[in-house]
Amino acid sequence: MSIGDRIRKQRLKKDLSQEDLAKMIGTTRQNIYKYETGIVSNIPSDKIEAIARSLQVSPAYLMGWQESDNIVSEDIDLSLYDNILPIKTKKIPLLGEIACGVPIYADEDRECYVEVGTDIRADFALKAKGDSMIGAYIRDGDIVFIRKQPTVEEGEIAAVIIDDEATLKRVYFHKEIGAVELRADNIAYKSLIYSGPELEQLHILGKAIAFQSDVK
Template sequence: MRTKNPEYFSLLEKFIDDYYEANGGSPTVREISEGTSLSIATISRYLNYMKENGMIKYEGHRNIITRQLAQSRTQSVKVPVLGAVSCGIPMFVEENIEEYVRLPVALFGKGDFFILRANGESMIEAGIDHGDLVLIRRQNYAQSGQIVVALMENEATLKRFFPEPQQQRFRLHPENSQMNDIYVDECIIQGIAVKVLKDLE
């Protein structure tokens, strides 16, 4: 077996990591060749060697996982981005998954999460503006005062939750001083808002 050039290992791993970060997927052998100026035969030989020696996971076309990628995957959670949720008049939410995103565990913690797109202006005084992405921890209970996704007769809304057991009802409070509270006899908690993901102007 030919002697392997250790610089090629580093070159290949760096190119694959950089490509994945920029494009969200692995490069092809041809793309690696174009980006590193190594021949396709050399790249194939090195990738197979790296696979056999546990340096990468290589399952063929656009399926190369370096050690850095493998580590980042174990330290992140895969979260679905669902449809919009009303921050005004309650509206029906269909669980159509638009895409998946990976969130770092160090910043967001572990759990069963989903992301909803805020629709409306009823939560603007809580820092949730129209179009913001809201990270929701999926659970069917809430403490008084928490911001929840509440389902009422197939309509969902994002509001601050206040149970009123003496009146046998729930108060859903908009964080907008121009809007009134919503009172319901029943509602199903679908999750708790934990973070807002937004662009800064």
């Protein structure tokens, strides 16, 4: 079995299209077709690693150096460990661009999907920028999962559009002065206060319900 055959076998086993796999590894459907058919046999090592991660197999299996397609040893019964839980995943679109105050979500032409556990009831994800929310343990580059809703409760973290940019902030309502305060979770940053006509610049996309961070 060639490397292309192994890729195709695992892709179909995961019920993924060539387009799905291409988006997951940051390439085109045409390239996946070339890999699977052997038109391109010398696949770059970084793409092999990305394909292996996406298909949840080892690079050694794809290369034909390992017969088993299971990363976890079949001799280990994971059910014996009460702190190891099975994971079922689904795809959630990652927020793409912001145009004229309107968010553009990932679609079939974009490469912006995040896999998340099915217990997280989110509508889209947002990549955090900077360190303004480190008090909530959200760091630069973390993926934050958002449930779409037009408003949030006092002090909750929300994804908010400000001047065509999506940001994460805690939201506070000052009804006595007709203002909304967007507060960072980092004392190095000043709060942003919006009132009157300025409120037209502000759009709450939804509530932050979970985040995903890489192990350092």
